[in-house]
Amino acid sequence: MSTETTVASAASAASAASAASTDPSASEATVIARTFEDPAPTRGVRAVGARGSARRRARNGGRLLAAWLVTLAFVLPIYLALSSAFKSQEQILANPLGLPAPFTLDNIVTALDRPDHLVQAGLLNSVVVTLLTLVLLIPLASAVSFWISERTPVLRGILLAVFALGLMVPPQVVLQPIVSLLHAVGLQNSYPGLILSNIGGGYMSFAVFVYVGFLRTVPREVIEAARVDGAGELRIWWTIVMPLVRPATATVGIFLGLWVWNDFLNPLFILGPLQGQTITTGIYQSLGTYSTDYGQLFGIMFLAAIIPVVGYLVTQREFIHGLMSGASKG
């Protein structure tokens, strides 16, 4: 569907692939994450060599300039959206690429002052849906993953194959039966219906694959020791496994949070047009009329995008780590 699903299916298929073929090792993933943060160790040799020659330094400068030019050209649409949020309609049309000077907060204020409270209501609904989905899905997925990893190889293989299916199924394929099912149980056009289908649908597959992959790296001795001490499965899972798989939980939380937040298809068809809206569907259903009022459009979009973008900037390291922990060795 979109970027978030790109990543979704991306990371999920990645972890599916790794779960199917090789053992992703936690230490490996950590190393990759660390090198992403600071690849200095691997690049050090080249850096030392470069210091020697002026020609190389000039070449590095040229490379840096080229890299910035390509990067800025690539993110130009984002700059356009960001700067336009703080410009008047006239400024935007006169010079779309100009800086927001004079700077105006009118678009933001107008967006927040809308009589339908599109932004506030949408953000609140999105927060509630995303948090409830995560709070319910994470323990369930982690529990079923631990349970699966304790089964016999045959049963485990069957269960993982069944869960792998969810990584690949386009959401459109199952949407109409889900809507009918929710209708049959009286949860049509409701947030509980949306949250339940979030928990039970393809996201569960992704979470299970991240957890199962990670659980392979947990030393069996730890769990066996607890078992010998007489701890029950439930207790072992909650007090020993959950803390050990915290990196996997971070991955699942970040990615699923992002995808549930950005999801469009499910909220649109499960909530329906007359019910409250998440920020994503709210924007879609309200902004059609704003197609030419760029100030308003970008003001609302700035408010809608700020939470995921700040979240990304804050969790950047875990973001990449999470993506690669499943994919490290394909």
Add this chain to the structure above:
Amino acid sequence: MSTQLAAPRRTGGPLRLGRRGIGLAPLAWIAIALYVAFLIYPIIQSVITSFTDRNPLKPASSFVGFANYLELFQDQRLLRSLGFTLVVVVFVTIVANAFGLMFAMLLNRSTLNYRAMRTLVFIPQVLSGVIVAFIWRSILTQNGLLNVTLQNLGLTDAAVSWIGTPELATLSICVVVSWMTIAFSTVVYTASLQSVPAELYEAARVDGAGAFSRFRNVTFPMIAPGVTISVTLGLITTLKLYDVIAVLTGGGPANSTKSVAFYLIDVAFTSNRFGYASAIAIFLLGLTAVIAYGTTGLLRRREAHL
């Protein structure tokens, strides 16, 4: 590894069952039940419905055999959407992977500058498709910012209809989806590159390998798993594309930008033809499976050779 996991459990024996209480099984079964209800059952339901003429506006539906599947092959709109989907899939896969690899290699340095650039390049990935599409719509629409800029600069006299003609609209969708997917490919390739041991490059350098030779003989083989992931996942995502099309073109002009996934939603929720929509759903599922498993198989074979 599987036998390792299973063996210790056997030694536990049934004696402990009593001490374990109700255990983890109830939670596991809730998770499995939800998964079955919201993923497995809907697929089975789709298969069954695809053999009927089910329509929510009619009181009863009847079994129609393979009629819906036969209709698939004669439905010009479906064939057109299939053509559009394949164009987008091929375009996006090639462009996103080429640019993703280029970005990853260009930005694979440790200094603050390069780290900042990497952070920027990944941002399209965290924005929702709806927001991305609205940004691009404001750029590409008839009186949009691209036409305004071109006219301000005196480059064009008349506004270009970037999303108003079938060919340009298809190209626009391709460009926008590529833009989002490049961000993803860059992440995958960056991580792949950084997992290549520096010693390999040093060894190649000592052996007198040039930059191109180092890329061909060291980098390219080492990032093969990254290629598999980036290509396969890009394909799966593009096949289920919905929000970008909904916002940017709404499937138009003249149905030229309706993907199979988009057309499926149309048939199910606008035409209310659940039976036929289910047949399209099963067709899309099969298409996704064939493309996903086919590419993974092909690319993995390449990995194995190296």
